[in-house]
Amino acid sequence: MDNPTAWWILAGFFVAMELVSGTFYLLMLAVGAVAGALAAHAGLPMPWHWVAFTVVGGGAVIALYLTRRIFGKRTAADVRHDNLDLGATVDVSAWSADGVARVHYRGSDWSARLLRRGPLQTGPHRIAGQDGNVLLIEPLPAAQAAPSLDTNAQHNPG
Structure with a gap:
C-alpha cells in the first residue's frame, strides 16, 4: 500500500x-x-x-x-430564550396528593409541579421551567393572571 x-x-x-x-x-x-x-x-x-x-x-x-x-458559552438567558413556554400561564384546577397537577397547555394535558415548595393553590400559574415532560410552575397573584396560551381554546365573542 x-x-x-x-x-x-x-x-x-x-x-x-x-x-x-x-x-x-x-x-x-x-x-x-x-x-x-x-x-x-x-x-x-x-x-x-x-x-x-x-x-x-x-x-x-x-x-x-x-x-x-x-x-460556545450559553448563558441562562440563552437557555430561557430557547424555551418559548417560559412565562406562559396555565390554570390549575386541582392538585393530586403527591403534589402534581394536570394542566391543559397547547392542546394537550401536561403534568405540572411547583417550582418551589409552598401551598398547593388552584388558579392561574406561570410556567417557570421544565423538567423533562413536567412543567415547573409558580402561582400568580390574581392581579397578574393572564389568559392561557392554549391553542385549542375557542374564542366566543359576546
Missing part, C-alpha cells in the same frame, strides 16, 4: 470515529489526514506528510477548541 492510500484510509477512519463520537475533533484530525494525503500525492518526503498532518489537523483542533471556548 502506498503512502497516499494510507493517509486516505486514516482520514476515513477519523470520519467513521467522528460519526460515533459527535464532537467534531476527530473530523478536524481527518482534515489533517487529508492534508497528509495531499502532501503524499505531491511527492513530498514522508516527514512532510506528518508535518502537513500535524500542522493542519492540530491547527484545526486548536481552532475548534478556541472557537467553542469563546463563542
Whole structure:
C-alpha cells in the first residue's frame, strides 16, 4: 500500500470515529489526514506528510477548541430564550396528593409541579421551567393572571 492510500484510509477512519463520537475533533484530525494525503500525492518526503498532518489537523483542533471556548458559552438567558413556554400561564384546577397537577397547555394535558415548595393553590400559574415532560410552575397573584396560551381554546365573542 502506498503512502497516499494510507493517509486516505486514516482520514476515513477519523470520519467513521467522528460519526460515533459527535464532537467534531476527530473530523478536524481527518482534515489533517487529508492534508497528509495531499502532501503524499505531491511527492513530498514522508516527514512532510506528518508535518502537513500535524500542522493542519492540530491547527484545526486548536481552532475548534478556541472557537467553542469563546463563542460556545450559553448563558441562562440563552437557555430561557430557547424555551418559548417560559412565562406562559396555565390554570390549575386541582392538585393530586403527591403534589402534581394536570394542566391543559397547547392542546394537550401536561403534568405540572411547583417550582418551589409552598401551598398547593388552584388558579392561574406561570410556567417557570421544565423538567423533562413536567412543567415547573409558580402561582400568580390574581392581579397578574393572564389568559392561557392554549391553542385549542375557542374564542366566543359576546
